[in-house]
Amino acid sequence: MPTGPPEASRSRGETSMIAYLLLLAGAAPAISTPDTPEGSGPPTAAADQDIVVTARRRNENLQDVPVAVSVVGDAQLQGTGTFNVARLGQLEPGLQFYSSNPRNSAANIRGLGAPFGLTNDGIEQGVGVYVDQVYYSRIASTTFDFLDVERVEVLRGPQGTLYGKNTTAGAINLISRPPSFDLDARAELSLGNLDYVQARGSISGPLVADRLAIRVAGSLTRRQGTIYNVATGRHVNELENSGVRGQLLWRAAPNLNLTLSGDFSYQNPECCAQIYVRTGPTQRPLNRQFDALAAAFGYAPPSLDPFDRLTDLDSELSARQKLGGVSLRAEWAIGPGTLTSITAWRFWDWRPSNDRDFTGLPITTISQNPSQQEQWTQEIRYAGTVGRLDFVVGAFGFDQSLDTQGSQVQGPAASRWLLNPGNVAPGSSGCATPTTNACNPAVLDGLTSTNTIGLDNVSLALFGQVGWRVTDRLRIQPGVRLNYDRKRGSYVAVVTNGAGSTVLTGDQRGVLAPQSYEPRFSDWNVSGDLTVSYDLAPRIMAYATYARSFKSGGINLSGLPLDANSNPILEAAAVAPERLNHYELGLKTQWFDRRLTLNLAAYRTEVHDYQATVTNGQLGVLRGYLANADLVRVQGVELELSGRPSRRLNLYLRGAFTDGRYVRFTDAPCPPELSGGTTAAAGQTPSPAGTPGGISPANCDISGQWLPGISRWSASYGGEYSIPLPGGGGGREIYLGIDGSVRTKFSSNPSRSISTDVDGYALTNLRLGYRNRGWDIMAWVRNAFDTHYFELLATQSGSTGLVVGQPGDPRTYGLTVRWQL
Structure with a gap:
């Protein structure tokens, strides 16, 4: 029975190519080279190397901003096939994105931001996602395909004194192409294997000359699923996305612009399957672990090799969501600066269905948490310059309401799978003589938990930052933020047995426990930062930053852990x-x-009182809840190189070393290999890890262990070489491009486990294309060496030892045709 992850496959040729490219990039270094319109060729003047960003809420040269910020422009997004936030992580080593389905998604920067694991509605995101200055409160609502995006800015580190919502880990800033008073039309069509089709387009122009302009964009993405379900005869984990976005720009006065924006996206894939990877040891009795339980049912997964990409899940899979909203942005140049107001309303409608036992057995027949969210945001900001002072001052208001209607239903296989038949002979299923509840399917068959969950979340803030140019070389930049947060929640779980009665046995309550509680949180806090920067020489700037930041407290809205009497522990609310x-x-x-x-x-x-999503050894609907780790530390070094050794060659390399650890977490839930046994009483010594039927510690000290989701080493690299072609009046060229990413092993469980480490891997993408003025025709291969890798791993509840995962995309290839007026 394997206990460690399989090695990620990588050909010797790929390893050699990566080493060569890293050596080349190091010898002729390069960060983000500027993006140029299709067909325009590489820049010919050094001045073209300037990249303008709005990371500090004003237009600045990237190299003049004393913030760790990376920019990915339109050309690189298109060339690498990066059409959503999830794929952005392959270009930005400091950004980690994990998702078992759109709702259970997390975006982290430098390993911080959101707890790793299943989403809990009552917690804030530490990474702020902004689209055209509008804050998106749910990472799930950012899983849309990029619509007419001009560039993406990734800011690393706390940004609370510049951005409306507090962002303790960083911010992802998406900037769309604005409406134009010149006619602008773009179209793109991609076709590939796995029946891949992606069509995108936009058009912009004036409605009233120099007064009113419009821009409309749309996208459609379809792809066959990468996993085949032998039970249904269909491919799952597919792509089925569509979206539309419109903007209307009114120049109401020479110094006043009003921009009205609206967008809508719809996704309806058959998704998201997590499939058998392996089994690992636990301390549950051996006949209650996965191999013995499966044998008792005569069951075997359709394949023991996850990269056969087969499953037999017997519950419906769905990841349907609708999301969108409207915003009005006013920009008024007045006095020494610009007054900006952004009013926005957004919604998110989530209608899922999952198979949470991860097998083809009727253990859990229904598991779903449909959810609807609305949010209002209002930001008012004034930014300008007076003498040697640059300043930003603003106010922000946020109101979010969320309603979730969850349900979980146990099937006829649940009793034997989830209940303990007591002491039985080694190797026996314990059901040769069906005298225990574990051997009676009727005990849990039809057991149903219906959950009604509500959240009302309000946040208010005042923030500001001043940049003082003390001399031509020295700048001092202090910032401050005053924040108020209030969360009110409700969690009601009504549990009925197969006969529809709310009168439950102890075994039934141990699997699905009735719960009803109303958690509350409110607090004020003051935070701030100070940055000092100094020009050591022309185009050499050094800076130092200290920030004191806060992330709002949270409330548990996924159920609470139970005490010895199967009652919720309200202190954990x-x-x-x-x-x-x-x-x-x-x-x-x-x-x-x-x-x-x-x-x-x-x-x-x-990070003091780090908010972690933790798991426990209980069997039922509860799969994770929030808890505070005393102290967490993340430290590292980041390198960005970019350059153009010649007119026709550009290269880039981004690398990161990240060391993230629990410094002090003495009462954490234990990893699977120490879970599932009899809980140790006072004075008892727990059994060694993986002892079947052993004694499990009540909790574990995981101080010094890795934080989940963080690779110690990660990098992205790439380049493009173009060759001009004669004739056609110039502008014709062919080009060859390569982009890749590398990351080392990371933990995929909040308490690091020998069963859920994900091995490191390397991905390589290749492209070959032809450009001629407004046309661009590109053939591409992604994951060119068909590397086998996992996006994440997870364990089945109940300490059975089953480890499941999501295999990353296999090799894909296709052709893209772009046209621009």
């Missing part, structure tokens, strides 16, 4: 705010007439 101390040193440089850029950042972040 709320979790304390996170308190961060962040230290950073950075260096931004350009060389050789700005054809070579080298940026470095070193940081250390200490």
Whole structure:
């Protein structure tokens, strides 16, 4: 019975190619080279190397911003096939994105932001996602396909004194192409294997000359699923996305612009399956672990090799969601600055269905949490310059309401799978003589939990930042934030047995427990930061930052752990705010007439009362809840290189070393290999890990262990070489591009387990294309070496030892045709 993850496959040729590219990028370094319109060729002047960003709420050269920020422009997004936030992680080593389905998604920067694991509605995101300055409160609502995006800015580190909603780990800033008073039309069609089809287009132009302009964009993505369900004869984990976005720009006055925006996206894939990977040891009695239980039913997974991509899930799979909203942005140039107001309303409608026993057996026949969210945001901000002072001051209001209607139903196989028949002979199923509840299917068959969950979340803030140019070289930039948060929740779980009665036995309550509680949280906090930057020489800037930041407290809205009498532990209903101390040193440089850029950042972040999603050994609907770890530390170094050694060649390399650990977490839930046995009484010594029928500790000290989801080493790299073709009046060229990403092993469980480490892997993408003025025809291969890798791993509840996972995409290939007026 294997206990460790299989090695990710990588050909010797791929390893050699990666090593060569890293050596080449290091010798002729390069960060983000500027993006150029299709057909325009590479930049010919050093001045073209300037990249303008709005990371600090004003237009600035990227190299003048004393913040660790990376920019991915339209050309790189298109060339690498990066059409959503999830794929952005392959370009940005400091960004981690994990998702078992759209609702259970998390975006982290430098390993911080959201707890790793299943989403809990009562917690804040530490990474702020902004689309055209509108805050998106749910990561699930950012799983849309990019619609007419001009660039993406990824800011690393706390940003609470610049952005409306507090962002303790960083921010992802998506900027769309604005409406144009010149006619602008774009179209794109991609076809590939797995029946892949993606069509995107946009058009913009004036409605009233110099006064009113419009822009409309749309996208459609379809792809066959990458996993085959032998039970239904259909492929699952497919793509089925569509979206539309419109913007109307009114120049109401020479110094006043009003932009009205609206968008709608719809997704309805048959998704999301997690499939058999392996089994690992636990301390549950051996005849109650996966292999013995499966044998008792005469059951075997359709394949023991997850990269055969087969499953037999017997419950419906669905990940249907609708999301969208409207916003009005007013920008009024008045006095020494610009007054900006952004009013926005957004909604998210989630209609899922899952198979949470991860097998073809009728253990859990229904598991779903349909959810509807609405949010209102209002931000008012004034930014400008007075003498040697640059300033931003603003106010922000946020109101979110969320309603969830969850249900879980147990099937006829649940009794034997979930209940303990007592002491039985080794190797016996315990049901040769059906005298126990575990041997009676009727005990749990039809047991149903119906959950009604509500959340009302309000946040208010005042924030500001001042940049003082003390001399031509020295700048001091303090910032401050005052924040108020209030959360009110409700969780009601009504449990009925197969006969529809709410009168339950102890075994039934141990699997699905009735719960009713109303958690509350409210608090004020003050945070701030201070940055000092100094120009050591022309185009060489050093900076140092200290930030004291807070992440709002949370409430548990996924059910509470149970006491010995199967009653919810109400003390776990709320979790304390996170308190961060962040230290950073950075260096931004350009060389050789700005054809070579080298940026470095070193940081250390200490998080007190870190909000973790933890799991326990209980059997039922509860799969994870929130708890505070005393102290967490993340520290690391980041490198960004970009350059253009010649007119026709550009290269980039982004690398990160990240060390994330629990410094002090003494009462954490135990990993699977220490769970499932009899809980140790006072004075008892727990059994060694993986002892069947052993004694399990009540909790574990995981101080010093890795934080989940963090690879110690990660990198992305790539380049493009173009060859001009004669004739056609110039502008014709062919090009060859390569992009890749590498990451080392990471933990996929909140308490690190020998069963759920994900091995490191490398991905390589290739492209070959032809450009001629407004046309671009590109053939591409992604995951060119068909590397086998997992996006994440998870365990089955109840300490059975089953480990499931999501295999990453196999090799895909296709052709893309783009046209621009």
